[in-house]
Each structure stands twice: as C-alpha cells, then as structure tokens.
Amino acid sequence: MLSHLCASVMKLQESQPAADAARLLADAAVRNQAYDAVVAQRPLITSERNQRTVANAGRMLARVFQAVAAKAEAIANAGGADAASVAPIVAPAWKAMADLLEPQLDERSDPRVVLFTADRLGDLGERARAARLYECYLRNLGADAACTRFANARAAVLDDLGSMVIQRPELAIVWKQVRAALEPAPDYERALQAMRGLSAKVAGIKTLMRADDHRVVAERLAVFQRTLESLAQGMRVKARLAGFYRDLGRTEDARALLSELTAYDPEDPRFMAQYVEGVIADWSAPWTVSAQVLEKARTIAITLRDRPQEDPTAAWTARIQVMELSIALNDLNPVNNILRRMRVAGDDLSHDLILERTGDDRRIRRAQDAHAQALAERFMRLYEHAGITERPPFRIERVEDLGTSWTLFVDAGSARAVARPGDGTGRRVFVPEGAPP
Structure with a gap:
C-alpha cells in the first residue's frame, strides 16, 4: 500500500510541467500525506522485508x-x-x-547521495544531522x-602516471603543472584545474595516437x-564540518579539523x-x-591582520582577534597601545563599519549590518578586562523609529540619539537629544 501511494505521487509529480506553479501548490496535500505515512510507518516496522519496502518508498518519495x-x-x-507563491x-x-x-x-551509501543530503541539511540549519552525514x-x-594509495604513496602514484604521460611532449608540459600543484x-x-587542461589536451590528440594507447591514457x-x-x-567537507562542530559544542573535534586544514593550506x-x-x-x-x-592563534591572527584586506569586516575581525588573544596571554601593553592609537586617530570600527547617511549628526553613525553590530559588541568587551586602561570611544544604542530598528554607534560623551525629520528631504536623521534644529 505504501509503495503504491509513493509511486502514485511520483507519477503525479512527473506529469507536472516544469514551470507549473499552480500544480506544485495544488499537489502539496497529496505529497504531504505520503510523507506523513512513510515517517509514521518507519519506526513501527520490524521485519527486514517490510523495512526494505518502507526504505524504497522513502527513497522514491x-x-x-x-x-x-x-x-x-x-x-x-x-x-x-508566481515567484512569491x-x-x-x-x-x-x-x-x-x-x-x-x-x-x-x-x-556504505552512495557518497554522492550522502554529500547532497548533508549539504541540504546544513543549508537548513540541521547541523547535527548534517555533521553525521x-x-x-x-x-x-x-x-x-x-x-588511500595517493595519500600513502603520492610520489609513486605521480611517477607511475608521469611515465605514461611524458612520452608525449604536448602532454608533458601540462603534466608538470599537475605535479607542481601536488608537490x-x-x-x-x-591540481584539478591543471588536470582538466590535461584531459582536454588528451582529447585533442586522439587522432594522433593509436586507439588502444589513447584509451589507456584517457x-x-x-x-x-x-x-x-x-x-x-573532502577538504571542503572538513571545512564545513569544522564549523558545525564548533556550533554543536564539539570544540576538540573542531580544533583538530581546523589544525588539519591549516596544515593543508x-x-x-x-x-x-x-x-x-575556535581558539578564542x-x-x-x-x-x-x-x-x-x-x-x-595570535601569530595567525597577526598574519591575517597585516594582510591587505578588501573586506573591512574581515580586517576588523582580525584586529579584534589579535587584541583578544593578547588579553588571553595577559600581554596587555600592546592592547592598551592599540586602543590608545585608535582613540587619538578617531580610527575605530564605529567610523568604518557604517552606513553612510546624509543628515545624521557626525557623533552618531548607523551600523552597516548585524555583523558590524556583533563586532562592535565584541570590541567593547575588550575594555571590560582588568588591566585595560583605555575607555570606550563610543557606545552602542538601539533606537526604534517609525517601525524600524536601528543600531547606532554614538560617541562617548554625546547625548543619547533621537530621530527627527531631515531638512526638507522627508528623510529621518539621528541627532543627539537636545541638539538645535
């Protein structure tokens, strides 16, 4: 019965035109009924034969x-x-x-199916299930x-392939690029980019080689x-899995993977x-x-901080990381010196990670996004540690105005921010409370 239900739903889906939004929506009840039936039956089945039946129905659905x-x-x-519907x-x-x-x-499952399903679960925020897959x-x-053979005997594998490829000069040049990417x-x-170029070269000389020789090489x-x-x-999966481990509180597992990834590249x-x-x-x-x-970790963070950064958010993340790790190491003088220079120069993230809005008072700046807000909160926590003698150059205020919530960076010593109409523009602007019109 369950197999017939899922087969009927599949036929119904296959009969739908690709762009028929109305049918997709209309058939939702039938699809969901079949889904509920499979999910309800799965834990109740004990016989191996019926388990296979339910599993096959589940794959079909x-x-x-x-x-x-x-x-x-x-x-x-x-x-x-139809997009919105x-x-x-x-x-x-x-x-x-x-x-x-x-x-x-x-x-033991098809790795392509495992990976595809894991990616979808990860995209949906189902980190624990994605991590298992x-x-x-x-x-x-x-x-x-x-x-395994390549990991354990890389040079031997490359020598073996190379001895076959370098017999053709036009292939030998590209093979050197492949090998250079792996050693x-x-x-x-x-290495993959170079391999694709090599495969194209092999396809291009098919008529110049004996058929059997070409087939073996290809x-x-x-x-x-x-x-x-x-x-x-595998490296892409490890990078994503490390992040999921961190989110799931599996810190040792995350750190082990990240150490492997940084050793890889x-x-x-x-x-x-x-x-x-992860260390922080x-x-x-x-x-x-x-x-x-x-x-x-601090050495790595300093390397990131000192690199040219096109993304100001990434640049500020690295700068904050260096100071956090210095505090963790109880090396406070560099942190105080950095914060002092920022204060004197007026060069902190409250002047950088902001939305440019004409009309706002210069003492009040709008955070550009939620990430900027989170970094600002992290930056402010630096000042809470014992031994930090500098004082915050700004504070964070959250203001509701006409149904919109704003996160504002307000200079220390300035009155609280309030919104009012801009000069004849219809735009709302933020100024310190009590500022003259």
Whole structure:
C-alpha cells in the first residue's frame, strides 16, 4: 500500500510541467500525506522485508520532493508572477527530502547521495544531522582505495602516471603543472584545474595516437582526476564540518579539523580565521587552552591582520582577534597601545563599519549590518578586562523609529540619539537629544 501511494505521487509529480506553479501548490496535500505515512510507518516496522519496502518508498518519495524543490526554486529565482507563491515551499521540500533519506544513509551509501543530503541539511540549519552525514562521507573517502594509495604513496602514484604521460611532449608540459600543484604540499583545487587542461589536451590528440594507447591514457587520467575531485571535496567537507562542530559544542573535534586544514593550506585565510575563532571561543567558554595554542592563534591572527584586506569586516575581525588573544596571554601593553592609537586617530570600527547617511549628526553613525553590530559588541568587551586602561570611544544604542530598528554607534560623551525629520528631504536623521534644529 505504501509503495503504491509513493509511486502514485511520483507519477503525479512527473506529469507536472516544469514551470507549473499552480500544480506544485495544488499537489502539496497529496505529497504531504505520503510523507506523513512513510515517517509514521518507519519506526513501527520490524521485519527486514517490510523495512526494505518502507526504505524504497522513502527513497522514491525523496526523489519527488527533490524534484519539487528544484522546480519551485527555479520558479522563485526567475522572479515572475508566481515567484512569491512558490518560494515558501522550497525549504520544506528540501527538508522533506532530507528527512526521508538521512536515517537510512551511512558510510556504505552512495557518497554522492550522502554529500547532497548533508549539504541540504546544513543549508537548513540541521547541523547535527548534517555533521553525521559528513562524517559518513569522510569515512567512505578514507576507505577509498585510490585516495588511500595517493595519500600513502603520492610520489609513486605521480611517477607511475608521469611515465605514461611524458612520452608525449604536448602532454608533458601540462603534466608538470599537475605535479607542481601536488608537490611538495598538495593543492587539490589547483591540481584539478591543471588536470582538466590535461584531459582536454588528451582529447585533442586522439587522432594522433593509436586507439588502444589513447584509451589507456584517457581512462587512467580520468580515474586520477576523480581521485583529485574526491580529495578536494573532502577538504571542503572538513571545512564545513569544522564549523558545525564548533556550533554543536564539539570544540576538540573542531580544533583538530581546523589544525588539519591549516596544515593543508597555511595561506588560506578561511581556515586561518576559523582556527583563530575556535581558539578564542574555547578560551571565552572558558575551556582550558594552553599558552602554546593561544600564541599560535595570535601569530595567525597577526598574519591575517597585516594582510591587505578588501573586506573591512574581515580586517576588523582580525584586529579584534589579535587584541583578544593578547588579553588571553595577559600581554596587555600592546592592547592598551592599540586602543590608545585608535582613540587619538578617531580610527575605530564605529567610523568604518557604517552606513553612510546624509543628515545624521557626525557623533552618531548607523551600523552597516548585524555583523558590524556583533563586532562592535565584541570590541567593547575588550575594555571590560582588568588591566585595560583605555575607555570606550563610543557606545552602542538601539533606537526604534517609525517601525524600524536601528543600531547606532554614538560617541562617548554625546547625548543619547533621537530621530527627527531631515531638512526638507522627508528623510529621518539621528541627532543627539537636545541638539538645535
């Protein structure tokens, strides 16, 4: 009965035109009925045969919800008349798909399905379930024979492939680029780009080689390219999983992954910043963090701070991180000196991470976004530590005006901010209370 119900829902979905928003919405009740039936039956089934039946029905229905989510997403992104009506069903459809698949996935499952489902769960904020699937994916990757051989005998694998490729001068040049990206330390993404160029070269000389020779070269390079793709994907998964571990309170697991990621690519600012954030979070929790770990994190944060940054938010994050870690190490003189220079120069984030609004009093500035507000709060907490002798150059105020909430940076010593009409513009401006018109 359950299989027939899910099969009927699948046929109904397959009969829908791709851009038929009305049908997507009208058939929602039938889809949801089938979903409720599968979810309700799954924990009640004990026989192995019936468990397989429910699992197959769940996979069938998951494909339905995947197709529905993709169709609704396409309609919503197109921005036509139906966009607003279908947008609310996108996330629930992805969640239904993941709910149906996730319980039956493990390291023996198709890694593509595991990864796709984990990504969807992560996007939906389901970090614990996404983390479990990412762990399954990584265990599957660890058991992959080609990946294991490359990890354990990289030079031998490259020598073996190279001996075949360098016989053709036009291929040897590109092969050198592949190898340079993998030695002495691997950069899988860069190696993949070079491999794609090499594969294109091989395809271009097909008529110049014996058919059997060309087939062997093409097949072996294709296998190696898939290995590189898996390894590159593994690093992406580890980066996301580290963030989920942090959010789930699994700090040791997060730090271990971030150490691995920074060792893989010491110059990647994403990995560096995540590692530093993890150490600071552990110290703030407070967890026991050794001086050696704190010093390592501060060195990384200083490197990030001193790099040219196009993103002012990232630049201020690094500057604050350096001061937080100096406080953690009880190295307070540099922090006081930095804060003093900022005060004298009028160079703090309250003058940088702001919205430019004509008419506001110069002593009052609007935070550019929620991230700027969070960084400002973090910056202000620096002044709360014993031994910090400087005083905050501004304060944070939250003001409601005509139904809109604003976060404001107000200079220390200034009266509280109030809103009033701008001069003939119809725009609202912020000024200190009691300021002349």
